Amino acid sequence: MSDVIGNGKFLVGIYDDDDVVLTAVKDVKKAGVRIHEVYSPFPIHGLDVALGHPRSRLGIAAFLFALSGTTTALLLTAYTEGFDWPMIVGGKDSYSPVIYVPIIFELTVLFCALGMVATFLVSNGLGPTVKPLMYDLRTTDNKFAMAIDLSKNNIGEGDIEQILRKSGAAEVNIKQF
Amino acid sequence: MSHVTSAVRTPLVTGGKTYADVTEDISRQVEGSPTREWTIAFTISVVVLLYGTACVFWTWWEGLGVWGLNKTVGWAWDITNFVWWVGIGHAGTLISAILLLFRQKWRTAVNRAAEAMTIFAVICAATFILMHMGRPWLAYWALPLPNTFGSLWVNFKSPLVWDVFAISTYFTVSLVFWYMGLLPDLATIRDRARSKVSRYIYGAFSLGWNGSAKTWARYEYMSLILAGLSTPLVLSVHTIVSFDFATSVIPGWHTTIFPPYFVAGAIFSGFAMVQNLVLIIRVVFKLEDYITLEHIESMNKVITLTGSIVGVAYLTEFFIAWYSGVEFESYAFINRATGPYWWAYWAMMTCNVITPQLFWSRAIRRSIVWTFTLSVVVNIGMWFERFVIIVTSLHRDYLPSSWAMFHPTLFDISDYIFSFGLFFTLFLLFSKFLPVVNMAEVKTVIKSSSERLPVSVSGVAKGERVANPTFNKDVE
DSSP: SSSSSSSSSSEEEEEHHHHHHHHHHHHHHHHOOOOEEEEEESOOTTTTHHHHHOOOHHHHHHHHHHHHHHHHHHHHIIIIIISSOOOOOTOOOHHHHGGGGGHHHHHHHHHHHHHHHHHHHHHHOTTOOOOOSOOOOGGGOOOOOEEGGGGGOOOOHHHHHHHHTTOOSSSEEEEEO | OOOOOTTSSOSSSOOOOOOHHHHHHHHHHHSSOHHHHHHHHHHHHHHHHHHHHHHHHHHHHOOGGGGOOOOOOOSSSHHHHHHHHHHHHHHIIIIIIIIIHOOOOOOOOOOHHHHHHHHHHHHHHHHHHHHSSSSSSGGGGGGSSTTHHHHOOOOSHHHHHHHHHHHHHHHHHHHHHHHHHHHHHHHHHHHHHHHHHHHHHHHHTTTTTBBBHHHHHHHHHEEEHHHHHHHHHHHHHHHHHHHHHHHHTTTTTTOHHHHHHHHHHHHHHHHHHHHHHHHHHHTTOOOOOHHHHHHHHHHHHHHHHHHHHHHHHHHHEEEEHHTOOHHHHHHHHHHHHHHHHHHHHHHIIIIIIIIIGGGGGGGHEEEEEHHHHHHHHHHHHHHHHIIIIIIHEEESOOOOOGGGOOOOOHEEEEEHHHHHOOOOOHHHHHHHHHSOOOOHHHHHHHHBBBSSSBBBSOOOOSOOOSEEEEEEETTT
């Protein structure tokens, strides 16, 4: 899954600094330009809020997966030891959830971790065969890129370039996908 | 802006590094040809691994009779090695998860190597469980699968089955955590790759990462939840390993202090192994600016703390053995200190309780030679701890007629050596093909923790540490 569908022409502002790009996002938005996305070599705190990205719901997914792990462990132990092959070992009841706390805990953690990571990969369109859309290869090294989708903005290309430069962009490049 | 530098904090990155320097310095060993030191170390590891593998196969071919086990001492080096390796793994998760939750910035330089160590240590631990089974081709019997003779299941009440769940969950979650942490750095290597093959391989493993703000936000959220999951997990794993002993009725094992005591010991030995590894890495890969004396000192403080907890646990065991009024318990502990295995007990006490206290001295805590030596000593001590718990408790049971001694054979020793060959081969492969320091995370701390910030936005002289610094194009 890519973050661009179809052909698009983008103006890409290249910034040298994370603090500058964070301020630039606010300035560019104030100037009425719609920002497609910002790319950085490391996470910039507050950037997603500045861009207006909704809060991640991964936590909800994690909780649901954890719940499925707990349920699986309870059902597995209840079926096997309580119904299918009841055994009294060491004087412990054949079925008592207290005895199975380690099993329940481990399966809860396992399901939660694997399910959440899978959700993260799917929701971000990440996978072994995915070819990433790179607006600038240096964004995985030391540069920060702000991509503006020209088809989604009514402002002229030249004006957007001016706004980007004014906001602190060291370079402004055109990228066509 | 979140970059605030306290004047009292010592920098975590020295040498006035910029973001580009971080990429360059850490990618160098991945992109370049193997160094001479790496080649020599790798060759030795592979030779040891091959020798060890032959011995392990012989152990399986002949059966566990080639070990020095007897009717009384049924667990010896196998379980000692297993518990020791699992313990070593714990520091990786602790650094990744617990220190992330505690917002300890110093973890960023050492977390990658420590996490890799966790994975490889757990693999080594698992090999001992397979060896200990005697018939490893039937290892799947430990899984909750209905067998072909009817609806007989594994005993979910057994700590050994809990162990299967705990270790496999721990391994899986640690592997996922480590791999997710690698994604941004794999993308960095991919985008710098010159050859088509490396671009393809690193491209496939980086899963199409492009560092968009949305991905980063979700990624950080996911990392935090994974850390939140791993924190109780790391505590649970060694707690459950300790249940292997604590739920029995053997004097010296049947004790409620085992879970916290095992966890502290695990972190203690794990940090010692991390020290050994990073002290070598920083020199071989020239990463002294990233893995600084601050990092080493911080880890030594953890070693001192956990070593002291372990020391208190040893004394508590003795006290409780006396206070319980159970003569078998009292005998077990007096026998440990004065019986035939007194040398193992006192080796454990010396290495784990006495020598780590030298780290109270700042000079020793910040000395590379002392740190390396004492870390080796701690690892030796922690191995002896497991040996003492297992063998000295078993060799004197309730029936004096069955009292016996354990003497290791060539195969006990060789199978242990095998695990070192496996561990170092895997670790050296990791250090050659993957960045040993988390580049993305180091970049996040560079502004607030760099020794010499390149330029300021507030007119403060270049080189001074300021609250809201910035990197400009014209920076040197």
